[in-house]
Amino acid sequence: MPANEKNMSPALYDSFIADYYDESPIVRQRTQDVTFYRDAAREFGDPVLELGCGTGRITMALAQTGKRVTGLDLSERMLERAARKRAALNKEERERVHLVQADMTQFDLGDKFQLIIIPFRPFQHLLEVRDQVACVERVRKHLRPGGRLILDVFQTDAERMHDPVHMRESPLIEYTTSDGRQVRISERVAAFHRAEQRNDVETIYTIEHPSGKKERLVFAWPLRYFFRYEIEHLLARCGFRVSAEYGDFDRSPVRDNSPEMIFVAEPGW
Template structure:
């Protein structure tokens, strides 16, 4: 299993997923002009911002639940913004679109949902096929300082505007031999002191390391244009917990 993102997850995903990457990806898309494609588009949190900025934005996702949430969010936008958005069910590994894009992005570290190194290669080759000449592939990844066998619980809590709260508890297990981290999460929607609904969400991620990704990019025909350590333009430094790659196909 890679990511499930089944029923319920889409309801609370953005609540716990505060990100400061919107300006970065909008700037990237504006810089390259043309159409943008977001892989793992989720609830269209970012794609909507691209479209609001005037970019024709396409989104691909493996989860129909996330796409349904995206369509709901898109329906609240003005008609011009809606017209610039196109959501498609598909997998980064083997999707086919009759379009070429100036920027393809895989934000929120979601490339790590592709678990099998052969599929990671296939995805990079497939992405390349969908890039316009002079197109860029931009993505980010979490990094861990030391990959070791580990098990850990965590709990987070968010208050909703109506006074209810959502408690997210989770358990993750790291298996260093396979570079995999499995995550189980439960969302408890608590209304008047009682659990009104509980959603489960499970996913596995592949824990990349910088050298491995650089090699994978090189092998699949990409050159690295920039490596940032955050979404604010600071260069990546060894030991950073995040890396943002700006890449493009190598010149033939």
């Protein structure tokens, strides 16, 4: 049952993108973050709440290492895939996983967690400051004493805020799905909105089916970009203290060319 009916549809990921998510090499090649979040759960403990869990890529990995984990997502289609993965786990692992359809800015689960994580940038789908604050406040309400919040966003490359070169469609990757579809993924920025710290992005899937049928599917999505001290201030505003900050999942510091910004925070500013 949806934990909150107010903001249920249509979710951004309730589209073809849910069907292509897990097989995309862009997602499959992300293994370092899985290790990072697994280690974090070992360090900080469970139960874990994952906000924006999608198809359960991280959720299931945590359950397989013995952690109790609740995966929350807005998208029914992403959660359907997560439910299939949960069904494929053994009984013990399966019983450790709960999936909830809810908005990460409005949830109330009636439970508290030792660790709350927001992996692979769902926070960048929260466009407005009021939504970001609402999310972090929900996190604070759901944390046990001594609990931690960990979220990752990418480090913003200033060129990507305005350079028209990014408006040209550029190829990202090509692959063949398990049922023989040939997929080419490309991307472009359709519009820059610097005043709102947002780009309108198009991720374009050009698909050739085994039957010869061709399709061009466009996932159009707004991307909110952040700056390091903006997140630090946001967390402080919501009563959190940043206890560690990394520039990548190998726990290296945030440097000029770091791809990520990963924040580990605890209540108690």
